[in-house]
Amino acid sequence: MLRRFFLFLSGQKHLRKWVETSALVQGLASRFVAGESLEDALRAGTRINSEGIDLTLDHLGESVTSLAEAAQARDSYIRTLSAIHDHGIRGNVSLKLTQFGLDLSEKECRANLAQLVALAAGFGTFVRVDMESSAYTDRTLSLVEEMHAQYGAVGTVIQAYLYRSRKDIERLSAKRIRVRLVKGAYLEPPNGAFPRKAEVDRNYIELMQLLLDQGEYPAIATHDEKMIEETKAHAARRGIDAGRFEFQMLYGIRRDLQRRLVADGYRLRLYVPFGKAWYPYFMRRLAERPANVFFLARHVFRQ
Ligand SMILES: Cc1cc2nc3c(=O)[nH]c(=O)nc-3n(C[C@H](O)[C@H](O)[C@H](O)COP(=O)(O)OP(=O)(O)OC[C@H]3O[C@@H](n4cnc5c(N)ncnc54)[C@H](O)[C@@H]3O)c2cc1C
Numbered sequence: 296m297l298r299r300f301f302l303f304l305s306g307q308k309h310l311r312k313w314v315e316t317s318a319l320v321q322g323l324a325s326r327f328v329a330g331e332s333l334e335d336a337l338r339a340g341t342r343i344n345s346e347g348i349d350l351t352l353d354h355l356g357e358s359v360t361s362l363a364e365a366a367q368a369r370d371s372y373i374r375t376l377s378a379i380h381d382h383g384i385r386g387n388v389s390l391k392l393t394q395f396g397l398d399l400s401e402k403e404c405r406a407n408l409a410q411l412v413a414l415a416a417g418f419g420t421f422v423r424v425d426m427e428s429s430a431y432t433d434r435t436l437s438l439v440e441e442m443h444a445q446y447g448a449v450g451t452v453i454q455a456y457l458y459r460s461r462k463d464i465e466r467l468s469a470k471r472i473r474v475r476l477v478k479g480a481y482l483e484p485p486n487g488a489f490p491r492k493a494e495v496d497r498n499y500i501e502l503m504q505l506l507l508d509q510g511e512y513p514a515i516a517t518h519d520e521k522m523i524e525e526t527k528a529h530a531a532r533r534g535i536d537a538g539r540f541e542f543q544m545l546y547g548i549r550r551d552l553q554r555r556l557v558a559d560g561y562r563l564r565l566y567v568p569f570g571k572a573w574y575p576y577f578m579r580r581l582a583e584r585p586a587n588v589f590f591l592a593r594h595v596f597r598q
Contacts, residue, residue, distance in 0.1 A: 298582045302482040305578035315574050324577045327547045328355070329569045333371075333378060336569035339546070340384045347557045348565050349541070350386040351423055352379065355570035356394040362403050365396030369407040371570075373414060380418045387415070389423040389566060392435055405438060409445070416448035421473070426452035428481035429488065436463060443472050452516075454479030455499035456488045464502055468509040475514035475543060476502055480579045500525050507535055514564065516543035518552060527561075537561050545580070 304310060314320050329339035336352050343350050352375050359365050372388055379386050388411075395407040408424070415422045424439050426432065439451045450473030453460045457479065467474055478495050479488070489495045499517070503526055506513035515526045523542065530537065541562035544553055556563050568576055581587045 301578050301582035305575045311574040324573050327580050328573045329546055329567050331571050333375060337378055337382055339567055340386055343565055344385050348563050350565045350567045351389045352386060353389045353568040355568050355576055356572040357391045358393045362396055362399055365407060368394045372411050376414055387421040389425050391425045391427055393427060408442060412442045412446045412449045416446040422449045424451045426454055429483055452477055455502050456495045460502055464505055471511040473511050474506055475516050476506055477516045504529050513540045514543045518544055518549040
């Protein structure tokens with residue numbers, strides 16, 4: 296119930312304006328966001344690398360309303376990828392296609408993405424296209440497949456809550472396209488997605504096994520200890536070396552678990568968001584865990 300409520304709020308534009316400029320909520324969001332500027336993100340990146348963890352930088356933003364904004368987002372990603380390269384940081388970038396103009400013009404969005412992926416290919420690095428709600432799944436996958444055929448250097452995300460995901464993983468794996476497996480963070484209609492968490496978890500384990508067996512350097516992105524233990528166990532059963540896949544987690548969540556994985560010799564990449572447009576991202580993090588909401592409420596009442 297709370298999950299649905301916060302995911303509903305995540306799409307409310309008026310609330311967004313108010314919240315993004317509120318110093319109080321900004322302070323709370325800083326748990327999940329590395330800062331507003333690229334410099335903040337690079338500082339966080341250097342610290343994270345020194346702990347033996349790789350990263351992917353996300354310049355926050357989604358659902359832009361003009362092609363000029365989409366071009367700005369592309370330029371900011373070009374600056375980010377170049378800075379990662381120049382500073383010798385072990386990291387790549389993650390972006391959302393609605394930030395690159397997908398809602399406005401597929402042609403412009405493709406051109407923006409092509410510029411970034413070509414740059415990544417030149418640097419020998421990688422661009423991850425995040426997955427948004429199921430309204431975008433087909434278009435996201437077809438653009439990623441097209442870019443991959445042209446440049447390599449690009450991969451995407453598959454959500455275990457969608458019924459269609461097994462087929463998508465099989466196709467992407469056959470094309471050697473890298474997949475990050477997540478449970479899924481959006482409000483979805485019941486005809487396309489498992490409604491119950493237990494079913495999503497079961498599907499996650501099945502898809503993780505498929506990816507470990509057939510996928511191209513899969514990323515198992517979760518903070519769920521059961522999913523992590525199942526992954527380790529499957530890799531051990533199949534004799535899959537820890538260097539052939541990676542775990543991924545979000546900045547600011549389960550640092551204890553992050554440290555443990557690294558100490559045990561597993562690869563870990565942190566998803567590190569930065570920038571001013573943090574509202575929808577923050578609301579999805581609240582939706583994932585009711586305790587975050589109580590933490591927020593306690594803070595508000597103390598003021
Ligand atoms: C690296 C990465 C990239 C992602 N990219 C995408 C994407 O492109 N598209 C997409 O739809 N989703 C994405 N997600 C989000 C994902 O879909 C889930 O919503 C999110 O990871 C929570 O699910 P979980 O696997 O951690 O398991 P859950 O069962 O939700 O949580 C397991 C445990 O993890 C901890 N936890 C989980 N979330 C939080 C939180 N917000 N705050 C505090 N503790 C928490 C709690 O201890 C919880 O009990 C991404 C997640 C990660 C880690």
